[in-house]
Amino acid sequence: MTVTRVVERSADRDWADHAVQVIDADARRSADTHLLTVDLPGWAADAGIDLYLKDESTHPTGSLKHRLARSLFLYGLVNGWIGPQTTVIEASSGSTAVSEAYFAKLIGVPFIAVMVAGTSPRKTQLIEAQGGTCHFVDSPSEIYSVAQRLEAELGGHFIDQFTMAERATDWRGNNNIAESVFRQLELERHPIPAWIVVGAGTGGTSATFGRYIRYRRHPSRLCVVDVENSVFLPAYESGDGSLTSPTASRIEGIGRPRVEPSFVSQVIDRMVGVPDAGSVAAMRFLSEKLGRRVGGSTGTNLWGVCSVIADMVAAGQSGSVVTLLCDDGDRYDHTYFNDQWVAEQRLDLAPPTRAIEEFWATGVWAAP
Template identity: 80%
Template sequence: MTSMVQHTSDRMWTSRAVQLIEADGRRSADTHLLKVDLPEWAASGGIDLYLKDESTHPTGSLKHRLARSLFLYGLCNGWISENTTVIEASSGSTAVSEAYFAKLIGLPFIAVMVSGTSPAKTRLIEAQGGICHFVDTPSEIYTVAQRLEAELGGHFIDQFTMAERATDWRGNNNIAESVFAQMEAERHPIPEWIVVGAGTGGTSATFGRYLRYRQHPTRLCVVDVENSVFLPAYESGDGTLTSSTASRIEGIGRPRVEPSFVSQVIDGMIPVPDAASVAAMRFLSDRLGRRVGGSTGTNFWGVCTLIADMAKMGRSGSVVSLLCDSGDRYDHTYFNDEWIAEQQLDLGPPTATLTEFFDTGEWREPR
């Protein structure tokens, strides 16, 4: 009989872990697609706006989808086993969701993040049993995560590399498939534009690939914030660009071009100043009657610029973007006037731009 070297002891545990994650997914309903009330000049011009409300996931943000995919990817590749410490380099929301899944399958979790990350997010990570390991500069999170992986014999789940490959962009209930299914009965079921931010790059990659795979004419716009290198890299084609300063808008914007950022599937990018992101976040919160987060404000600013262009050209159609998370996580920052003053952000000009736009349809860039 041929002798065989076997490594099958973890198969039963892995099967159970996958079963637990799949069962959790079945218990969770799909997120809502909210139709936003636009002014009469837009509605009568045949322009509609929708926000995919990702704040209703069990862990409260868009990153819940990513974390689920990353854990399944790691389990099915044999990288995560019964005794693995899972490690992530994360500014917050992804780590909150990953801590949830680590707890679900009984594994320890460490989040490596920059000092100054929202205390509300760190509390959420710790509430799930996760440990927060802080570093001083954004560029350290990767090397520290890799060091902890080596020291602990753990698995660095690495959202910034794995995001674009862990999600099945062809289907399997990804966010793009969900949006198009929910749009089927609307008056403009195939959107003119989809607008998202870039953190890992995974969401934009999923949408961009899905649009091509399904042969939709919808265009994909990615909005980018201050101190992020995604837009400069997109403009120049230089993927080696870096920044020494972290983004103030949590969850999007990166100091390096992440491996999951697939620029070739993006049809256009819009720069959004931080003051505009925060002003748009507050403006949209008032209109919806509920608080949204900073990255949603960034999305909304980009949405308004595109709707302004559509109206100017006399084009009708729908625009879809994401409500990434609740604004309740940002009481001490974006909704705190003292923090705004400390950051020297002047919200007056961008707020005036949004107010005039909704009143008249005219878009004037802040000065």
């Protein structure tokens, strides 16, 4: 006689249910981020062009990465990868790790950020302030292997933003960033944007926008900006996903030395390469216009915005353009807003500043 076997693994279901509820409750307490209008010069008004900034700096952890961290934690919970005793591990020293430390603290699990020694004290302070632990390695090439080793040693979960970003986010809706933007534009004179301009770090944000506009059959076009030492643009141009770079990006939060699994190039309509000096010059220029500081990746976005708006003007096309204010510029006192750091990096901000000022005055884009 065959004995019926029953294997039970539902002991942590009640904890997981509670953890998801806690994260949902946190989201309910957080209002949606603002969609700001940017005052453009008279030539833009005459051309019927509007510019909007989705201000992601107002999230509880201060950046666009708050959305990604929430999605990654929910994805880990519903897949059963994160339990009440699970140590969550990430290979990141940036805003994603800050946001992930926040959600780990929220549901009561340990968090370790694997990062390169020499990462700015400001970053480690932000992670540790959320209850996270920083594990330092000597080389950027080590962060993934060390994260995987810690996962095995601790029985933890390597949350792996660069692989999971595009699959953890519900691109059909569920209040993702794309759905939020289109809902906020509904009463504007151009409710369907002509262009959406974003950067790529994990690739998750561009994948979400690209999939959403195709799913909703919107005519909007997606422009992705890329920075120096990143291989996203060369891979997009050549179709070679094996490209790598020996040098990391200087613009935090975007650009990668390898083509990440979450980078979905097929949903992108245009890519624009942005020099690092252009990113920093544009960041400083926009900060002055807004009367508040924005980060380097927002400057990269503005450089792409100048390009697409100039093309619209030349083609006689009216419409709206949307880009992201990714995080607050006060995080970059020691780098992008520090003239000594800029000089040490040998970045000449004069030519890109002139190009942006000329564009703002005339609508003509002559990028150096």
